[in-house]
Amino acid sequence: MTRFSALSLLKNAVSGNKNWTEQWPDSQPKDEYDVIIVGAGGHGLGAAYYLAKEHGITNVAVIDKGWLGGGNTGRNTTIIRSNYLYDESARLYDHALDLWEGLSQELNYNVMFSQRGVMMLAHNVHDVQSFKRHIHANRLNGVDNRWLTPEQAKDYCPPLNIRPDARYPVMGAALQKRAGTARHDAVAWGYARGAAARGVDIIQNCPVTAIRRGADGAVEGVETARGFIRAKKVAVSAAGHTSVLMDSAGVRMPLESYPLQALVSEPVKPIFPCVVMSNTVHAYISQSDKGELVIGSGTDQYTSYSQRGGLPLIEHTVAAICEVFPIFNRMRMLRKWGGIVDVTPDRSAILGKTPVQGLYVNCGWGTGGFKATPGAAHTLAWTVAKDEPHRINAPFTLERFTTGRLIDEAAAAAVAH
């Protein structure tokens, strides 16, 4: 693996860029691995990377039905923040945020983590109460989050419309300055490169059709389009397809898969300095390094694996953006696309062990899985290596749906993730 540096870039430029080597090989499956991770998104590749790097477990395969990074990793609006209400969520996302801050250097791959600040708009008294509850809880948890008046919010984000006669006037905002965005593809590629360099096999275009369990109930391996592959530990990290896979191991999941849409505008020069989320009007917006306005929408109302999504939702999302940022009315939509998100009843993830020996799961991130990538991957690797919950992922069990000990951020605050 060529180490990336200004020098290597220069040297290669001089030699016509002919000497760059492949960032990860196209591995063929072996008969057996210590650990198989199903799903080569940021979460799955990250878990493989940390298994190899921090736990010395390198006989690992990451298997994907398509190309690595081709699922939700490459389809989301890349918002990264950690100002969650509950201690459990704040710890998990803040752990991720800590890792994000050093990720480019850690991976020697520029993931372009940009701490532009994420501002969440309050449009009514209930929002104000809810956001202040978040801010107070975050402060005592050591998580960055502050309250802005409408004027301060406009200073931070000049395109914002704070006229009091707006249909949904801005009554203030919660700002996490440490939050921001990253380059989604680079996260998958950087982890893939780092994992491959440590001996992990990345096997693409190889659908896993079932998880096989032995007579004692423990995991034996996975059935794939290229035959059976043996492993005593299997971690499922296949957003959008978890239910189907887990079902094959006899584990029924509290998940539903919904279409989620996002869109970008044509690129323009810098106009939008941060990330703004408005849960009340259902719109999320930032500007990419390329200059496109990146806009996220809510989920469609029905479950689906079609990756299509309907027009009415997009119309509503664009209307919401234009309502909050009227100067964008004449901008043009360049492209919209859809992903599939797994949603749990409490909108929090399921991360860790399952009732099946040797089977682990990382799922249920709903619309907010990207920001958790390093944190979820890091703690899942720990759990897989030691076969026990990590301090941070311990609350995110399947068990909570039986006891009722939910981590219900949405119910607590009517805040979508």
Added chain:
Amino acid sequence: MLLIHCPYCDETLPELEFAYAGQAHVVRAADPSSQTDEEWRDFLFIRDNVKGVHAERWQHVHGCGRFFNALRHTVSDKFLTTYKAGEPRPVLDDTERSA
């Protein structure tokens, strides 16, 4: 935008008139208090989340207000049929199943 046939109104109408209401045929026990915690969890939260033909409920919320059931393929989003609440799930032939 989907087009949905309301079996009560006997009309095919745009999705905007309807509200999705989750998986169909999830039966609430006659005596919930006799249910174990696991059974009650299954009723509340566990869903098939089928990739394929999914039996699901819709409400014609901006129409007759009735809840009804539908079979829809979750990969193509195509509706194969809709039927009234309380009716058994229709049996499909193979060609429909792969729609």
Added chain:
Amino acid sequence: MNPYRVYGKGRIDHRAPVSFTFDGKTYEGRRGDTVASALLANGVHLMGRSFKYHRPRGPVSAGSEEPNALIGTKRGTGRYEPNTRATVQEIYPGLKTNSQNTYPSLKFDLGAVNDAAYMLFSAGFYYKTFMWPKSFWDKVYEPFIREAAGLGRSPTERDPDHYASRYHHTDVLVVGTGPAGIAAALSAARTGLRVTLVDENAEAGGTLLSEPQAVIDGAPAWDWLEAQLAELKALGVRVMTRTTAIGYYHQNMVALCEKLTDHLDAPDPDMPRERMWRVRAGQVILAQGALEKPLVFDGNDRPGVMLAGAAQTYLHRYGVLVGKRAVVATSHDSAWYASFDLHDEGCEIAAIVDTRADLRADLVEAAAARGIEMHLNHSVSGTDGRLRVKSIRINRMRDGKAAFGRRIFCDCVLMSGGWTPSLHLFSHTMGKLAWNDDLTAFLPDVKTEACQIAGAGRGLWGIEAALNDGFAMGAAAAEALGKSGATPTLGVTHDRTGTGVTQIELPTDRSPSSARAFVDYQNDVTAKDLRLAVREGMRSIEHVKRYTTNGMATDQGKMSNINGLNIAADALGKPQPQVGLTTFRPPYTPTTFGAFAGYHKGGHFEVTRKTPIDGWAEKNGAVYEPVSLWRRAWYFPQNGEDMDQAVARECRATRESLGIFDASTLGKIEVVGPDAVEFMNRMYTNPWTKLAPGRARYGLLLGDDGFIRDDGVIGRMSQDRFHVTTTTGGAARVLNMMEDYLQTEWGDLQVWLTSTTEQWATIALNGPNARKLLEPLTEGLDLSDEAFPHMSVAECTIAGLPARLFRISFTGELGFEVNVPARHGRALWETLMDAGAQYDICPYGTETMHVLRAEKGYIIVGQDTDGTVTPYDAGIGWAVGKAKPDFVGKRGLARPDLVAPGRKQLVGLLTEDHSKLEEGAQIVRDPKEAVPMTMVGHVTSSYDSVAMGRPIALALLAGGHDLMGEIVHIPMPDRIIAAKVTGTVFYDPDNTRLKL
């Protein structure tokens, strides 16, 4: 005077000059010109700069697929838009346009230093650098990258225009008005079907407009076109131009964006700028044709290098010669015809360079007859010229390798790498594509929607083939809709059928690593970048695309996807289908946000619900707060009061004498039927059987998970009738939940549910003088405490109006809620205000309501509860009918964590220092603990209480019911506040004032 105009040619009006400006300079075009055609007529090719290297660029196409000639367009204040394609924008007098991504000017752009250092900016370079020092990314590198990228500038003013949206139902929708589309529309319409025919261009005709030489069914192409359009009109076909089919959605819904004013001289300000159509079609016929591919060679991006088909279009549609001395570089027959056309109108064709060794004899003869020099089996290895192409370098090929090159001077290069079917809309449907090796193209294969693909879109070539396929597909669509008609076959002469070969980057005798052979013009992706991506392990086209940004420009890969795929496949040594095709996403061309938003703007963004009394509140200076879709009077400031002063006055007036409150937003549901009481027993936690008609009760609604969903006072009007009230925000949700259980779980119950929220206006009267006010106005009811005690309901007449009167209180004072038919709400309010003058009646808003109820410890669902709170947590376990066999939430309440000790419970808090707590503030037991602190709860409600003479608060506190009298701590940024835990009822705990 346009130096490059061919007078008499084209479909523009030569007698109608139109002036516009580009970068401040005035140019003259003709009515019917686009900005691009008008500038070309003036000899201007340089129109923009590229994204990364800031290389000078001119138009490469003549249509909406244009990646280079993007400009800013402006029509007065607020009407500016960046990234407009000069090849699409029609000119009108006074149009102002500017070039983009240039500093200080289009001709001299400092950003072009990037071009000199292009080796550093190879594909994916930014993933490999800018990491040191760490802090430089946010502060130095990223702002620099952002400023360099981004093309045009965003609008900065509010858009004065408005946008319309419409539904349209049609039997057959035909997309594209070329020969295939026209024919398809004709054959479908002739069967009597309703047909809609749309095209993104200003004029219908498609290819026919660029090929006037064809003779169709004995008539010249343009005459034939005119006759067919007349027939379509006579058949009632709706023909829509300037209308782009932007997206193909589920069940044959196609979104169309129709541009209405951007081409007009002085649009009526009342006219929408664009109109979004949502078309539901029985059958869709995609006749979108094919897009010409550029050839990939060093310097293929210089201004003056353009597609041969585009040059042909500029000539025939706009009467413009794109140069005076052209070299044609091609691998497809079509460019030969283009060169003949240009030659015949006076453009010198310096040479035709074809990569193929063997050409059709008739083409060679036709070229020879015109004296055109031909170089077969030749490659192109470069062009020269700074702001405009000056020469081209060509090389004979031996065994696929380029021999030494020679230069030919020229002022334009017309290139063609062949044609690729336009599959965008088909791709939106997730339809499957099949690779066709002969055509080196994907073709539509398995359809998922009721559609037909006609003409060049499925690989057919030539007007005759497209036309007859159009007729057949129109007939097929008609047949699918149960109609049958004839499928005519027409003969076309002077048709230009042809073939070609597909090339990857052309062979060169120079170092390929220094070649700047562009694949994606706008994003500056070269063939070399694609090969580098492959070398670095990018094996799918999706990876290559994302790593290099090939196909991600504003043309969405229309120019670049197929060339990119062919080169990546070559680099991988795999057939194209194994490398994959990136999915085309809607919209087909970039589409104005405003058109998506449509009418949903400003006050129409979402409906604002107003009560019948809202007008009175507005007249009397109410300040509003939004609550779900409603606006509610928040407080009524008088004489410059601020909110605190107004609320204190309203609270005092209500407790001392009489307050009046508009409670009309409360949800109201009429529950009626022989099984109404059983339904209520199952739905709500409370027992209802023993509630007598004429009595009311506080009702609590849970979800089946055991958590509080909603609450409200419920009156029993008769044995079989309940008047249910819900929270303002919960009304629709509660009705749906009731309907859900009633219809799907309890089909055995005979109950009918009706929303009556908007049928009743509800006015609450609270205060010791409430009865005194009402009594003289009430007929048919004794209001004395004995006859009509607290928690009673009755029908009566108030102020001559039929009313449902509740004696209930959300303030702790003697209270009544009068419900009258909504249309009488305002009149009753005014009557009560007049009659109440003697008691100094005081209108109050939601804030005072909140304070008064908090003083009594009455909860607000959604503020004091949050979706994780049980009735026991909230201290209202008394409302749970434990003896009932079942109710919604009973089983959920018994789950392990819901009965575990240490749950957060609702308590009162009184600060030791009498300061007011902040709502949302967190509570700790140990104020000295370091961060992260152990939080045990939070403040849910907090107000200055006039009645108590001090601030009060409600809080959810872990184990709170067992902590009465203890001190807890609320750490604020600047200090830690100590508070004593109390019960939730601060005011009149014995309820004496309710019983007045």
